[in-house]
Amino acid sequence: MIAELGLAALWLAAALAALQLVAGFLAVRRAEGDMAALVRPAAIVQGALCAFSFAMLVWLFARTDLSVKLVATNSHSLKPLVYKLSGAWGNHEGSMLLWVTVMSAAGALIAGVERRLPERTMHATLAAQGFVALGFYAFLLFSSNPFERLPLPALEGNGLNPLLQDIGLAFHPPTLYLGYVGLSVAFSFAVGALLTRAVTPDFARAMRPWVLGAWVFLTIGITAGSYWAYYELGWGGWWFWDPVENASLMPWLAATALLHSVTVLAARDALRAWTIMLGVVAFSMSMVGTFLVRSGILTSVHAFAVDPKRGSFILVLLAIYIGGALAVFGLRAGTVAEGERFAPVSREGALVVNNVMLSAILGVVLLGTLYPLLTEAMGVRVSVGPPYFNSAGAIFVVPMLLVMAAGPLLRWRSDRLARVRGPLVVAALVALTVLAAVLILAAPGILPLIGLALGAGLLVASLLPLRGRSLRRLPLATWGMVIAHFGIGVTLIGISSESAFSEERLAALEVGDSAEVGPWRVTLQAVTPVAGPNWNAIEGVMLASYGGGAPVRLAPQARSFWTPPQETTESALETRWNGQLYAVLGKAADGQRWQVRLWWKPFVTLIWLGGLLIALGGVLALLGRVAHDLRRRTVTRKAASRRAELQP
């Protein structure tokens, strides 16, 4: 019954999405009251129905209802409750339902609260949102029904992939989805504005919170995913340039560019067509990413829910939405009047450079990810890896970071470099000092060296906009920018330090033996069996001492899950302020000895700390913008009522 309720709600939601599309379309065509009045309510009810449907699915997973196919193939009655719940979206069908749920909730929210745009633009926006949602409903209902029943209930479920039974991963996909789907709202806004030729600063202000929100979730999702891969896969790496990772990085790059161009549009009414273009591109990257991951068209280490049929379906959706939007762009962009002009040396100028560089990096990543696909069509097999991504990306990252250091100091419209020369020289001196110090103390590769120097310079430069201003009266959005830029510097230092100074040791240890890695001395104390709720493991108890200090206990495990049968490694981490010791217990080597892998990674944690700072910056900017909007709305309303009082 629960499954049937969920399915019925899903069908109704799809019908309302269709209504939203048709009513919105008619309202834009003829601006008549009857149809127009339907658009917002349709979006809100659609959101509620979809949320209900998703709640039903989660309930099925909580009860482990084994008569439902999805539950039987992905869950197990013995699993801890939190992983039962996260199992609801840890599979293809459930994750697509989560996708449309978030999407319709976002649609409901803009329908409910967004009032500053012309009503016609809002109708076009909501119609676009309904159109996009409709495709995903069709996808769910016709080819990936999450509520399908089994003819005979299963006796026991298959279980969830043990690698996914991790608290980090329970929340990593929904976070990324919030980001992907938030970009769908930006996409709908862009299409709506383009259709009604209303590309205005107001449009930019309406779109900005959604871009910011999506960007924050993408940042958190990528940071969490990277940390998960780092400690769970046991390879000691934190980024592999795998297609699935690139699929999340590309929307982030596009959203970052969009975030900055939308600010130019909101503040200065410039970059109109470019902002629209980015709004379309950002969402296309989300969909291209989903397509690449789900179709199995590229070989990935974490191929996920791969099925060529689903791939064709997503490709068709992609062709309709993105192709349609780009066609409208081609037809309409010429008619969007050119925005305000500005001098090359100005805040806008710096933001344009930032946008060009980000787009170039996006192009580099996209090309590298799709290149195997292109050459395979010509019968040549290649794989593209870190040497390409790191060096080709750096060509654009370095100038972008240089401009990022100076940009926030420049005035809008027109400025002179001489005016900001003083503070920039300070930042440059810091960077050069670090460069010299690193060259003298160690001789890392050229990229880590540049990274360390630039990172240090950025830390200083990112704080420069604070100078000479009252910290208490500084707008929240400016704090957000400062913290996010500071976070970029922090992450950059973490990345460079990890690649420059990491030490690795692979040793076969008998119980009682020691191995050294960097400043650490690690002794294998014991190897004991341990048991968990749905796994058992051998645990290596190690004592690690830093520079001869008091020893700390580490206990990496090699786990064997039995539902489904799979072996995983649980690495053990010891975090200090200046880095992390990373230990993995491997197989038994000949008889009495155990393979142990140890890494000492100085300042590696800065990578994720920086990621969190970037996200925090986004949150502050979002809060600042929303609070400002709310205040402005109150002021406008009060002014309107005052005017009404004065004119009897």
Next chain:
Amino acid sequence: MNNWRFFLPLAVFAAFIGVAAYQLTQPKDEFVYSAMVGKPVPQFAMRAASSDRPGLSPADLKDGTPKLLNIWASWCPPCVAEAPHLAALKAQGAPIVGVAIRDRPEDVATFLARYGNPYDRIGADDLSKLQLSIGGSGVPETFVIDGNGIIRYQHIGDIRAEHVPLLLEKLREAGE
């Protein structure tokens, strides 16, 4: 005024859709075939992997008779699955020589005692040297070698019932 440049993104996107659609219709082939097919077997020196069969030397692969060179290991479950089909090939007159990868004599003996021994000779490739130089992608894997020691055909993965006539045909072709 309409500018053709505004259609450039659409053109790029259409190209992507075209390539992706084409790729989706292509059968996915995950095998990486050896570049050594058509070339002579590389030089190697091996000890015998088992006490009841002689070892393998490069000269044994150039004795004028085409052979199957089966790369396997006692620790490999698909090799167990393929054992009856190797026996069938042997029964139909195919000469088979084996190379055991990273294996111990006692494990090889146990495996052969339990699942049958279709091999005329078995060499031990303890460090996967031959496996790598011949362009093997894993175990089990079977190469057709002609009478002059030239690699004529590569079969990746375990041999199933339907592959038996195919391999016999390849062996016949190699003898022509």
